[in-house]
Amino acid sequence: xxxxxxxxxxxxxxxxxxxxxxxxxxxxxxxxxxxxxxxxxxxxxxxxxxxxxxxxxxxxx
Amino acid sequence: xxxxxxxxxxxxxxxxxxxxxxxxxxxxxxxxxxxxxxxxxxxxxxxxxxxxxxxxxxxxxxxxxxxxxxxxxxxxxxxxxxxxxxxxxxxxxxxxxxxxxxxxxxxxxxxxxxxxxxxxxxxxxxxxxxxxxxxxxxxxxxxxxxxxxxxxxxxxxxxxxxxxxxxxxxxxxxxxxxxxxxxxxxxxxxxxxxxxxxxxxxxxxxxxxxxxxxxxxxxxxxxxxxxxxxxxxxxxxxxxxxxxxxxxxxxxxxxxxxxxxxxxxxxxxxxxxxxxxxxxxxxxxxxxxxxxxxxxxxxxxxxxxxxxxxxxxxxxxxxxxxxxxxxxxxxxxxxxxxxxxxxxxxxxxxxxxxxxxxxxxxxxxxxxxxxxxxxxxxxxxxxxxxxxxxxxxxxxxxxxxxxxxxxxxxxxxxxxxxxxxxxxxxxxxxxxxxxxxxxxxxxxxxxxxxxxxxxxxxxxxxxxxxxxxxxxxxxxxxxxxxxxxxxxxxxxxxxxxxxxxxxxxxx
Numbered sequence: 340x341x342x343x344x345x346x347x348x349x350x351x352x353x354x355x356x357x358x359x360x361x362x363x364x365x366x367x368x369x370x371x372x373x374x375x376x377x378x379x380x381x382x383x384x385x386x387x388x389x390x391x392x393x394x395x396x397x398x399x400x
Numbered sequence: 401x402x403x404x405x406x407x408x409x410x411x412x413x414x415x416x417x418x419x420x421x422x423x424x425x426x427x428x429x430x431x432x433x434x435x436x437x438x439x440x441x442x443x444x445x446x447x448x449x450x451x452x453x454x455x456x457x458x459x460x461x462x463x464x465x466x467x468x469x470x471x472x473x474x475x476x477x478x479x480x481x482x483x484x485x486x487x488x489x490x491x492x493x494x495x496x497x498x499x500x501x502x503x504x505x506x507x508x509x510x511x512x513x514x515x516x517x518x519x520x521x522x523x524x525x526x527x528x529x530x531x532x533x534x535x536x537x538x539x540x541x542x543x544x545x546x547x548x549x550x551x552x553x554x555x556x557x558x559x560x561x562x563x564x565x566x567x568x569x570x571x572x573x574x575x576x577x578x579x580x581x582x583x584x585x586x587x588x589x590x591x592x593x594x595x596x597x598x599x600x601x602x603x604x605x606x607x608x609x610x611x612x613x614x615x616x617x618x619x620x621x622x623x624x625x626x627x628x629x630x631x632x633x634x635x636x637x638x639x640x641x642x643x644x645x646x647x648x649x650x651x652x653x654x655x656x657x658x659x660x661x662x663x664x665x666x667x668x669x670x671x672x673x674x675x676x677x678x679x680x681x682x683x684x685x686x687x688x689x690x691x692x693x694x695x696x697x698x699x700x701x702x703x704x705x706x707x708x709x710x711x712x713x714x715x716x717x718x719x720x721x722x723x724x725x726x727x728x729x730x731x732x733x734x735x736x737x738x739x740x741x742x743x744x745x746x747x748x749x750x751x752x753x754x755x756x757x758x759x760x761x762x763x764x765x766x767x768x769x770x771x772x773x774x775x776x777x778x779x780x781x782x783x784x785x786x787x788x789x790x791x792x793x794x795x796x797x798x799x800x801x802x803x804x805x806x807x808x809x810x811x812x813x814x815x816x817x818x819x820x821x822x823x824x825x826x827x828x829x830x831x832x833x834x835x836x837x838x839x840x841x842x843x844x845x846x847x848x849x850x851x852x853x854x855x856x857x858x859x860x861x862x863x864x865x866x867x868x869x870x871x872x873x874x875x876x877x878x879x880x881x882x883x884x885x886x887x888x889x890x891x892x893x894x895x896x897x898x899x900x901x902x903x904x905x906x907x
Contacts, residue, residue, distance in 0.1 A: 366687055366691070367581075368487075370582065370585055370589075373581050378451055378577065379451055379577070381451050
């Protein structure tokens with residue numbers, strides 16, 4: 340009787356650990372401890388080019 | 401000819417492109433607003449065009465909240481907010497804390513002796529001043545100067561600064577998008593654990609600022625005396641920079657009390673605009689800013705300025721360019737006529753088609769510049785709508801008065817033209833769009849609208865209100881406001897060169 344109970348408890352502990360909301364990382368106590376992720380890739384939006392008959396090119400963001 | 405048409409065409413196309421998506425509906429999708437449990441308001445606007453963000457921390461306290469005999473304290477605290485925290489800017493905070501307490505004890509003893517009305521002991525005063533200076537020297541050994549700003553700049557920070565006016569104090573800078581958590585740490589620590597180190601050194605910086613902008617500047621002197629004359633009861637009569645005797649008296653302890661009363665979450669709005677995701681940023685903001693203890697919002701009462709019933713005049717005789725300035729009391733920004741005042745300011749001041757430019761500069765050729773504007777000295781409380789003109793050589797301030805009054809009379813008595821009304825409305829929209837052009841401008845405007853109206857959407861509704869203005873509205877508001885008994889006049893008359901007399905001493 341004891342074994343299954345322990346297994347069940349262990350199972351519930353394991354499951355509850357997985358299902359519990361992920362805790363937010365602890366507050367940094369010093370500015371040097373604040374995590375800095377890499378800067379995501381920057382893909383600037385291509386401007387739309389308007390070319391009137393005069394030959395001038397007008398880039399519109 | 402075709403080429404000439406292209407410039408206005410390209411401007412229209414650019415504005416049209418910018419305007420698309422610059423309305424409430426498009427911002428609703430990108431803005432997240434949350435009031436944290438401690439009362440702090442957070443506004444997040446997602447604008448992922450470039451991997452950067454800007455923020456504004458708006459504190460609903462300006463020089464209007466300066467305590468009696470402590471004018472300049474709101475501005476002084478703004479300077480102190482760059483001095484670091486108990487973890488930034490110090491070599492050993494435990495020892496520094498004790499040293500700073502000793503500075504305050506020594507300063508209190510010095511001030512008590514200095515300000516005795518009777519029986520001041522000059523010898524004792526010198527000893528007390530020396531003891532205070534020695535305590536400052538001792539505290540300074542623990543300081544790491546400018547560390548707060550250096551951390552921001554080392555992490556790619558741009559335009560780190562702050563501003564204080566009569567109505568509010570704002571703190572701002574921009575960072576790369578991957579520094580969001582660092583920003584949340586720095587900004588929350590700054591307002592949780594500020595350390596007022598180097599206070600008396602920074603007080604000297606502020607005193608120099610006053611000497612430079614007001615005492616040594618004829619226009620600064622005129623403005624200060626003009627505002628003091630126009631406001632006799634309301635707190636607007638006190639200069640934001642502070643009176644010299646107050647600057648020479650208040651202490652770090654006074655600044656800490658000001659901070660404790662006004663720098664509380666319910667009195668602050670933090671706005672972040674840029675390459676951020678509200679879903680990711682809000683938990684970070686809650687984690688750091690949520691630590692700041694909550695307090696009830698401070699008392700918002702101010703003294704109501706009684707109606708003015710006769711003209712007031714301030715005339716300065718200075719060896720400088722002459723200047724004519726006049727102001728009329730008007731209601732605060734919540735007044736239904738607020739947009740009408742904006743329309744009048746636009747009509748008389750915007751560009752070379754404006755009425756004051758055309759009349760005083762182009763046609764009469766009596767002034768180098770002339771304009772009018774609302775918001776003097778602030779706009780949170782009833783304030784002034786002002787007109788001014790710089791006379792050209794050979795012309796006197798009184799001529800400016802006559803020409804300005806002739807233009808005011810036209811606005812009061814005659815409808816403006818259809819073209820003028822259309823221009824005002826078009827420019828209101830263009831000005832709004834221009835103001836939203838960068839993250840910093842948008843963060844500032846959203847933050848102020850949220851703080852003032854408790855709704856950031858009001859930023860966009862002001863344009864709708866201007867759109868509804870009629871010619872009759874302009875005549876009605878002008879006729880009610882621009883009357884002689886509601887007027888305060890400020891004049892700089894050019895004084896002759898000095899004789900051999902000693903110069904006037906400053907403060």
